[in-house]
Amino acid sequence: MATIADVARVAGVSRSTVSYALSGKRPITRDTQDRIARAISDLGFTVNAGARALATAQTMVIGLLVQFHDDEFAPAMLQYILGTTAAARERGYDILMVTDVDGVAALERITSSNMVDGVVLLDVTHDDSRLATLRSARQPGALIGLPADTEGVDVFDLDFEASARMVVQHLAALGHTEAILITPPRHVFDRGGAYGWRFRDEAIAEGERLGLTVIAVHGESQQPAISAHVHSTLDAHPSSTALIVHNDATVAALPEVLRDRSVRVPIDLSVVGIYSNDFARTFHLPYTAIESSPDALGRCAVETIVERILSANSSASAVTLIAPQLIERGSTGRVAQP
């Protein structure tokens, strides 16, 4: 394994000159540069990342904290991971992916040992126990998901309130007066998944303003309960002309259930979802939906982390709620006049 000292010897210069040639942080003669380049290529030299990290106090690694609850629909999570990882690479960072059940301990471990320069937390809940650890860490952190206390952390999330208004306005404009909303499962609310109630509460409130009654029910998290629940919910509310689904597992099961019931979309029922375009492609979901933008959220989080790593200037942290976008896929229609 060639070191910078080997390169220096072969090139007939000092180690510092090799280092500066590598970083470009000071001018080097054309000739010296060439000799160094040749030595590097002859020796197959690569900078040792650990040694560089020790000297610069920069690891060029960002930690990604993922939590897989086994009552959760994992495929949706993958999109955040990929968005984050791609964005990190574009900025020259690698991703240390941590999936420990004990997220607090994992966060403590990778930050206090200086394995990472910053950290992105996925699936942040209302009173996320990882935040205390993050606040006392040396490294900056960005959250995906809105906690109650946003003091000192950068937060990124979809604007679920605006999303709810957008969906309700869309349906109200089409003449709907009663809609069913299938929210995330109860355990998501219990765990503090604020996106659940943020969307639901605003949907109900906006519905009241616009004369659209929103009937909210918790979705199930496991098949076959999911499908059975959609059936019984539709049975229970025959007067509802629209269905809003805010739950990945349920929306993935929806095509089959609606086919079973011979429900024609949008003639018999208008359907609106909240999911990403990638998700729509993977599962062939033909519903008009709010784009949940996992890729964009991951990218924003990484960008902000990198900014904070580079500029020691600790500007005020911010909460960024991404504006929703309604992707029309033709699954909503005007209510038939009786």
Place this chain on the structure above:
Amino acid sequence: MATIADVARVAGVSRSTVSYALSGKRPITRDTQDRIARAISDLGFTVNAGARALATAQTMVIGLLVQFHDDEFAPAMLQYILGTTAAARERGYDILMVTDVDGVAALERITSSNMVDGVVLLDVTHDDSRLATLRSARQPGALIGLPADTEGVDVFDLDFEASARMVVQHLAALGHTEAILITPPRHVFDRGGAYGWRFRDEAIAEGERLGLTVIAVHGESQQPAISAHVHSTLDAHPSSTALIVHNDATVAALPEVLRDRSVRVPIDLSVVGIYSNDFARTFHLPYTAIESSPDALGRCAVETIVERILSANSSASAVTLIAPQLIERGSTGRVAQP
């Protein structure tokens, strides 16, 4: 940030003593131990991972090389990632997840810069271009997926030949004489995904031995082509009494397609898949299937890597094909006597 020197000063001992207390590599007086422990906790000291890595030449990080082809069904990949990550943590290693489009460059980057102690390659193809890089790397590597040349690398994969025989024998024993096999999409074969033809060729051969004609067709990779293709394939072979599906995306779409056709399983058609139990749960797939064991494969790969990291003894590399297991879910039946 407290260093080991701070701990030593506060405890009134030398740095080496603190280090040895940490590692337990030499006996320390009870009293000295206590003073060090107190100093560590008072200062909130944690070993700097980078410095330790530099001194020991061990990063305690394993690289995981994932390739997301956008014509691929991503959810299946996630299971390998989770199995690998969990197994690594159990052995004290973290996972550096790399998803670069250029896998060769990514592998070169993380190995030559010594960011990792070993590496796991996912989705290895018949003539995987990453293998040359891996062979010249300092770190050991384990593959998931069987390449043509297994020289010097540890390989883990499902025994697809045995899987094919098991499926065909199962169907033949039930009296089936003609079965359709939907293989992975053509581009998987083109790319060198050996699992495709390993299963297919052996299924056909075993079928010939047992009097079961296996009609192999390539699956599609994107909806709505997937569903349309299953329909047309079933239409084209009305005499087939069994369907074998070796393709995640197709099997995920199967319940809907069969419902559309009012096909009763297993009365009208026996169905066998090749997928993991986790996948079955997530997508509620009720078919008898060969367990593809992504978790077990990920674990085995990590275990082997760790063994090689620890015991410098470079014992011969091996190819490990996991024995298949047929999980009965009641989707196959005896052929009706005409």
Place this chain on the structure above:
DNA sequence: CTGAAAGCGCTTACAG
């Protein structure tokens, strides 16, 4: 434009 030297925070022979 280039070099000699200190330092990043650890571990581990070498000595006692």
Place this chain on the structure above:
DNA sequence: CTGAAAGCGCTTACAG
């Protein structure tokens, strides 16, 4: 049972 010192492979003031 414990310490002083060298070394892991870099970077970066400090000097010239």
